[in-house]
Amino acid sequence: MLDLKTVLVVDLATASLQAVAWIFVWLAWRHLYELKFLAAGYTAIAIGLLLMILRSDQPTAWSIVxxxxxxxxxxxxxxxxxxxxLxxxxYTWIGVSLLVFQGVAWGLAVTFDPGNLAIRIHTSTLFTVIMMSVMCVALLRDRTQPRLLRWITMAVLAEYIAASIVHSAFEFWFPASPQDIAVLDNRNAWYLLQxxxxxxxxxxxxxxxxxxxxxxxxxxKNEALSREVLERRRLENQLSASLEAERALREEQADFMRIVGHEFRTPLAVIRNAVDMIGLVGDKSRDATRERLAGIGEALDRLFSLIERFMTNDGDNHFRPEPMQIASLIADVQLHFEMTGRGHRLRFSTEGEAISTIADPDMLATVVINLIDNALKYSPEDQLIHIEGRSEFGLVIIQVRDRGIGIPKAEMHKIGRRFFRASNTKARxxxxxxxxxxxxxxxxxxGTLDLLANEGGGTTAVARVPLLREAAEPAQLEEIAN
Structure with a gap:
């Protein structure tokens, strides 16, 4: 035989510890405000059990209810x-309605038939079945919790429902006598313990x-943090790419200005040489003066052309292909060096006077002038420079050969890089x-530019440009310009 108060004390200790645990859990995670309802529920159960333990052997009807x-x-x-x-x-209204029904039914039972425990047990069973069913419905609908955990919880609730129904049925078939209230026999002990x-x-x-x-x-939160980290990395990479693009653009702009400045020196050198010659000749030779003035005019035209094409924002002005003859190009370059007083060291030759192509005359002239300038700069004063223009295998080939200091073999692959100068050119x-x-x-x-070492010393610069006839299609010109 089990004493009623002993079982109630065990229930009280269990419910109290669980209430305290839920209070601490709620205090630790305040954002889960729902936990306070669980803490309040276990607290209410513990208070109810405590009041049952403390009440007298002959409790009043209202205290029982x-x-x-x-x-x-x-x-x-x-x-x-x-x-x-979840x-x-x-369904709060269901709980409130059941509480009212429980209070009214128990109040009537203890008032008019206090010795009949069946009414109270059946009412409690009905209350338990409905409330536990509501909890099972919430678990069935939920998709946030693991399926196995939800089914285990529903099994626990179903067990209590089944135990309540069995208890009510047992009471129906085997009614308890009033003395069983004070001392529990085996038929009631199992229900309280379960x-x-x-x-x-x-x-x-x-x-x-x-x-x-x-x-x-x-x-x-970890996934959100990972996404944020990835987004920050993406933005950082995007920012780095933007900064790199801006830095590259600035370098390109600076490089472009250096190239243009480099190209400005050529017509300026013509102007300075012509002015110097005019100062020396004066009125002694009108033909020489006229020739020098023509050279100044040509150099100024070239300067204006450079400014118009390279110092404006219109990129389409940079490249202007047109039909041209290689012989005419060679003649213009020869005239340029004669105007600067350096033509005596140059030997020009052209294989085939009718060689023509579609190209930008100013750009090709600048290329040839640069190659000849290098040959003059790095060759002894008594050495000649040979310039040859010809066509070969569908290409226009312009070749500049000197007997100068040459290029060190180990540095040949670096020549032509921006700002790189061979180790043997430092003195110039x-x-x-x-x-x-x-x-x-x-x-x-x-086109391409190749630098070849000559036997016996010196360098040969070979510029190759695709050979296109005057009959080239408009689409072909557009392709070249692009």
């Missing part, structure tokens, strides 16, 4: 907290649910842009 109603209020709060925690519809096990199992299931929610929240002034700009200008034509 109040104590049991408080315990039932705990179940309503647990159902409310579970529905809120984000499911709340109620304790139910509270423990439900407590464990709810804790696992909270743990699952927190784990999911941590996982979601230069910027390292002549060959670089020549390759850039040849690239407009789809």
């Amino acid at each position: 109040l104590h049991n109603t408080i315990i039932k209020l705990g179940l309503v709060l647990l159902a409310e907290g579970l529905a809120r925690f 984000g499911q519809p709340r 109620g304790t096990l139910f509270l423990i199992a439900l407590f464990a299931c709810l804790l696992f649910m909270v743990s699952s929610r927190l784990s999911a929240a941590v996982h979601e 002034n230069g910027t390292g842009l002549g060959l670089y700009s020549s390759r850039q200008l040849l690239a407009y034509h789809g």
